Amino acid sequence: MSIRRRFGALVAGSLLAIVGAIAVPGQADAAPPSSAVWGFAYMHDPTPPSGTVMDPSRQWGSWRTAFPLDLATVDHLGPGSYVVRFPHIATRGGVAHVTAVIGTGPAWCQLGKWYPQGTDQLVEVQCFRHGGTPDDTRFAIVFSDRSGPLPLPGGFGYVHADAGGSIINEYNSTGAPNATGYGGGGFYKVLLPGVGPGVGFAGNIQVTAAEPSASRRCKVADTAWSGADIYAYVTCVDGVTSKPADSGFTLTYHRERPVFGEVGPPKRFGYVLSGTFIPSPGTDFNSAGAPNVVTPSGIGQTMVTFTKLGVKETHAEVTAFGGGPDYCSLQDVWHNLGSDGVIRNVICFDDTGTQADNPAFVTFTSRA
Structure with a gap:
């Protein structure tokens, strides 16, 4: 039985059981005022010296208002192993996401742990080539932690x-x-x-x-x-x-928000489900009211253009969609071309590491 069919059988056969056993955190007290820390960055050098400043043109964070000269940095701990340091946003909660920017060959990145160190937030990243061998790889990373309601x-x-x-x-x-x-x-x-x-x-x-x-x-x-x-x-x-x-x-x-949740700024962000080529309306959003353009560019490859969103520091993340072990990464780093944000390409692989067509959730944001 395929993973998709197995998952379908799980949902159809035991959905009520799963809901009955669902884990719910304890009820919270009255909601605190809304607050947030967040940051995004692009690790441009697969073998960076300790303390390397990550690509300044592709990083931003909530700390930059108070500390405009402080930038996210990275340490290389060993093959495929990194620690990213987001300054001034230390917290014990939150979530991170990471997407490999592979250049050549199938690879992916995943998270280790994240934790505060002094006033900074550290996030561990581990990258692998297909087959599970640690591999030095570029990557895009985003971190956010929120509390309180959002309007x-x-x-x-x-x-x-x-x-x-x-x-x-x-x-x-x-x-x-x-x-x-x-x-x-x-x-x-x-x-x-x-x-x-x-x-x-x-x-x-x-x-x-x-x-x-x-x-x-x-x-x-x-x-x-x-x-x-x-x-x-x-x-x-x-x-x-x-x-x-x-x-x-x-x-x-x-x-209708960027991947880290904050708006106004940023006012330029969007997302799309690629690989379908005619995205479902609810999965296709552009805050500028412009079209997101999804263009097949080869087996397992899709170019995505976020029209009018490629302004100042920008960020992209990708997650494969659908049953089975296929996965998706970024073939190369995204670029701002004119006022457009261009990803070339979202690239997907099957369980053998061969390029294969696969839908993917793609999200893009500017800091502006």
């Missing part, structure tokens, strides 16, 4: 879950608690109450494996909705065998 427009929520599906930390823009369920063998269900549009699915989902001690890949296997409640089904595989395997993971849902 309209849009919806936003995230979850950091362990390999058993238990929530480590989470956020929901409505103030409601998120929930998770474990379906066995690397299958998970995440519920984000109230963040959807109320009819159908809309928005973008990013998922990243978060497993410090083993190579893992995680993706969005499927989505569902009930009223304004959004459901995301996550599947994870072993990085060596590409077979289903339990893994910690992070998941961020964002609708």
Whole structure:
């Protein structure tokens, strides 16, 4: 049975059981005022000297208002192993996402741990070539931590879950608690109450494996909705065998907001489901009101143009969508061309490391 069919059988056969066993954090006290720390960066050098400043043209964060000269840096700890330092945003919660920027050959990146050190936030990143061998690789990374409700427009929520599906930390823009369920063998269900549009699915989902001690890949296997409640089904595989395997993971849902949740600024952000070539309306959003253009450019390759969003410092993340062990990365770093943000390409691979067509959730933001 394929992973997609197995996942479908799981949902159809034991959906109520999963909901019944869903893990919900304890009820919180009255919501605190809304606050947030966040940052994004691009690690441009696969073998950076210790303390290397990450690409200044592709990084920004909430600290820059108070500390405009301080920049995110990276340490290279060994083959495929890095620690990113976001200054002045130390926190014990939050979530991160990372996407490999591969150049040549199939590869992916995942998260290790993240934690405060003094006033800074450190995020561990581990990158692998296909087959699970650690590999020095460029990558894009984003981190965010929020508290308190968010005003309209849009919806936003995230979850950091362990390999058993238990929530480590989470956020929901409505103030409601998120929930998770474990379906066995690397299958998970995440519920984000109230963040959807109320009819159908809309928005973008990013998922990243978060497993410090083993190579893992995680993706969005499927989505569902009930009223304004959004459901995301996550599947994870072993990085060596590409077979289903339990893994910690992070998941961020964002609708009419950037991947780190903040707006106004930024005012320029968008997302799209690539690989379908005619994206579903709810998965195709551009804050400038301009079109997002998805262009097939080869087997497993898709160029994505975010019209009018390529201004000042920008950022992109990618997550594969659908059942099976296929995964997606960035073939090269994105560029601002005129006022457009251009990704060339989103590139996807199957369980043998061969390029293969696969849908992907793609998100892009400017700091402006």
